[in-house]
Amino acid sequence: MRSPMRGLYAAVAVLCVGPLAAGCGGESKAAEPEEILLQSSAATGPEPFTASTASPGRPPALPRVASAPKSPSGGGVTLRTMSGSAPGLYAGTQEVAACDVAAQAGLLVTDKDKARAFAEGAGVEPSGIGAFLRGLTPVLLRTDVRVTGHGFHDGSAVARQSVLQAGTAILVDQYGAPRVRCASGTPLKKPVPVGARMVTTGTAWPGYRADRTLVVKPAAQPVNNLLLVSVVDNGWIERPSGTTGEDDARPAAIPPVDPDEVFADPGRDEPDDAADPAGAEGASSGPRPSEAAPQPPAEPAAPPAEPAPPVEPAPPAEPGPSAAPQPDLPPGPLPGVPDQVEPEPADPWLPDDAVGAHDTDGGTGVGSDPVATVPEEPAEGDAFRR
Template identity: 40%
Template sequence: MGLAAGVAVLAAVVGLVLSSVLGASPHKEVLLQSAASTGPDPFTPSAGQAATATPSPAATMPSPTANGIRGVPGSTAGLYGGSMHTSSCDVGRLVRFLTANRDKERAWAGVEGIDAAAVPSYIHSLTPVLLRADTRVTNHGYRNGAATSFQSVLQAGTAVLVDDRGLPRVRCACGNPLTPPALVANPRYTGQAWPSYQPSNLVVVTAAPRPMVTIIVVNIQDGSWFERFVGDKGGQDKPVPPPTNQPSGSPSPSPSASASSSASSSPPPPPSTATTSPSSGPSTPTTPVTSPPASSPPPP
């Protein structure tokens, strides 16, 4: 065998080894996480508060982009749900646990890009809500003294804390910090899908164009609407009329929705203003999940 041929063979072997060890992309695998599950490598014990009703889907959803991913601004009215005057997340419990575990507090702060000393004030600046759509995020756990990172889909109904741009920043069931997802072509979804799960119905929350003062939320108890001040835990919630920019003829959200009605075989037509339509239902074993079309980050 000549020198050139030998080098080519060696390069091919090295490439195969690296591919098997590193994988084609660190973001290819996306874990499906039901609303109540703790998930891998939790930072804290659960701080989620039990919901007394299932978040209902919005009347319509934005149509998918060419790669099948829906980008929804964090300021979209009805993107999130909740109960008036009730927090879906025990913020005090999160703060107490992290400040009592300094190694975790430092790792947690590093993910969010803040100083460890700022963790309590940062968490208190966030707003508790419930997702109303199955949502792609980058989830960060804690293992062996350091933060981990993995791609995940959070089921509609998951309790999260969002910032003043409407971006999910904390998953309450595990205390894990969240950041925007890393979108790659042909991801492989793992874990157990819930009955209403549809890869084509996933949304990615994009930052609101400017900081918000209030978030317009759907009441999961009766389908009414209310506004929650950013950083408030429900004490100042005020009823508001349904947004006037809802698509013509769209019904108000109902207080609950069955898995059979929320899982549709094809997405509804695009509305004039972006809203979201979640899927809800308990996490149960289903057939293997197939990956959606190639994905790339939505435009800001």
């Protein structure tokens, strides 16, 4: 059923396009393509709010990320979502902050215009910037994430749709949602849908693929402790929300998911790279059930040098002993006679052996809100397009 909000957006589009069409003699004009800015992990980027406050450190090991499904409308892909409370969504170093929160607050306090613009972009009061920043948690992204970023332009915060590269240092709120990019002091918000016509600006990094970009969905309830993946040993770190690493500890209960399988999609049966839009052939993770290890061909029977003389059948009432199987039968089938020897069974296909270093999408998301196999429907009713 068509949502009221979708109908409202359609009505607004008609109102906006109508005057343009009338001004061009009744000829409609194609909508301008929408831009998405690609921002690498360390680059400050255009129109920053502050200098970088990201702390130097080891980048996280990048896990395998399942690609998003094709959009039903054919306009790209519908981005997958993941809850901000999901274990392993973010990475970090035990007792080390990925961002200097105090320095970030200090840089904004010294520039009133940027402080006012930052508060505008973050949705807070200028007088509450310090408290807002101190309530955030520094982490590192483990996968490329789509957000609404901002640039400081003419004294105001200008929103722009962006993709942040895995390894980017950010500050997240109590719901696990990205709120500040540390390399530029940029306030972050949830992304908004874009149309089918879009272009990317900036420089793409090696391994970037639009269909492997995630949207972080705020957790349904405040998160008391974030479960991070250690960049040192790929183990688990429990970081209380609103702290900068001083209270880090190993979790008492280990999450029931491997850190490398956090971004796998349990709803997909085919290998993730089976249809790589970038053109690379998918790396097979082992034989599929229909491709079990072939048996060696049966050794063909040597053709007889001379035709065998016909054997007179025994009378039906008194079957002769020749009707029983003989141990000295030729190894191959006789011409025109079905093979009576049961073939050897094929080697069983073992999924545990097939899924190894090239594990695809057989993992599962965990947490209070697991990986969405069906992409999130934004409140406006539009799907995120890439």
